Amino acid sequence: MMPPGITDRVLVVEGDITRQRVDAIVNAANPSLLGGGGVDGAIHRAAGPELLGECRDLGGCNTGEAKITSGYRLPARFVIHTVGPVWKGGGAGEDTLLSSCYQNALALAELIGLRSIAFPAISTGAYGFPLERAARIAVCTIIGFLTYHPAIERVVLACHGNAAHTLYQDILGQEKTINTEYEMAQALFSHISMIEASHGIRIKNREAIARIIAPTIKSDTQALSVGISLNNWVAVAGAYGEVTVSESVIRTILDSLKSA
Numbered sequence: 245m246m247p248p249g250i251t252d253r254v255l256v257v258e259g260d261i262t263r264q265r266v267d268a269i270v271n272a273a274n275p276s277l278l279g280g281g282g283v284d285g286a287i288h289r290a291a292g293p294e295l296l297g298e299c300r301d302l303g304g305c306n307t308g309e310a311k312i313t314s315g316y317r318l319p320a321r322f323v324i325h326t327v328g329p330v331w332k333g334g335g336a337g338e339d340t341l342l343s344s345c346y347q348n349a350l351a352l353a354e355l356i357g358l359r360s361i362a363f364p365a366i367s368t369g370a371y372g373f374p375l376e377r378a379a380r381i382a383v384c385t386i387i388g389f390l391t392y393h394p395a396i397e398r399v400v401l402a403c404h405g406n407a408a409h410t411l412y413q414d415i416l417g418q419e420k421t422i423n424t425e426y427e428m429a430q431a432l433f434s435h436i437s438m439i440e441a442s443h444g445i446r447i448k449n450r451e452a453i454a455r456i457i458a459p460t461i462k463s464d465t466q467a468l469s470v471g472i473s474l475n476n477w478v479a480v481a482g483a484y485g486e487v488t489v490s491e492s493v494i495r496t497i498l499d500s501l502k503s504a
């Protein structure tokens with residue numbers, strides 16, 4: 245059974261983020277977290293006044309960081325507030341700060357066990373960030389995170405307007421290279437799960453294994469070969485319970501792959 249592809253986990257929809265039925269929606273807020281226009285205004289209106297009350301106790305939020313509140317009257321159980329960078333021409337670290345918004349929001353969602361999250365096009369409204377540049381940063385950051393964090397099952401990119409929707413769809417389709425690494429990581433996770441099931445063990449450092457090997461392998465056959473080598477190591481080592489595969493073993497498997 246092929247693991248889900250990236251397009252099974254990243255959905256682009258045209259519509260109002262406040263109506264998305266996900267565990268958390270992300271708010272494009274300002275550092276005060278005390279509401280505003282655009283997405284911020286829409287979320288506060290839909291969530292009701294209790295949201296502002298909780299936000300008042302958060303003490304604000306730095307650009308690129310994320311904080312979480314309840315969703316109150318929203319369909320989403322939570323709101324993850326993040327503050328995007330104001331566009332200043334591209335030389336003030338705006339790209340990195342925007343990527344941090346997506347990364348920190350996803351990390352926060354994973355930390356509390358959420359499985360689905362919806363994002364607006366952060367910073368592309370009042371903050372003036374060029375839409376296409378922002379969309380590429382968003383898609384790359386999201387795919388990069390999902391590659392090694394299977395727990396997040398669905399990311400919804402809620403676009404206001406047809407132009408944004410079409411642009412996001414195009415960009416998602418173009419991310420071939422990241423897709424390859426993504427698909428190889430999912431294939432490795434799938435093989436590791438089968439090894440764990442067949443030996444009754446849990447491999448604690450599956451993410452580290454995938455991060456070392458996935459960028460190098462380019463085919464399902466190579467992923468299968470890694471799976472067989474890992475399975476052989478588990479059998480020979482007589483591994484049981486919680487297992488950590490040492491980096492030297494991982495590198496040996498990788499080297500044997502390269503020399504094959």
Ligand code: APR
Nearest residue numbers: 260261272274280281282283284286367368369370371404
């Ligand atoms: N659902 C989805 N997307 C929306 C919605 C909505 N209901 N409303 C607006 N958008 C889109 C806009 O079209 C834009 O593409 O969200 C994107 C972000 O626009 P803004 O809301 O202006 O956010 P941002 O550019 O990050 O500016 C943040 O604006 O509202 C204030 O308090 C906020 O000071 C902060 C600043």
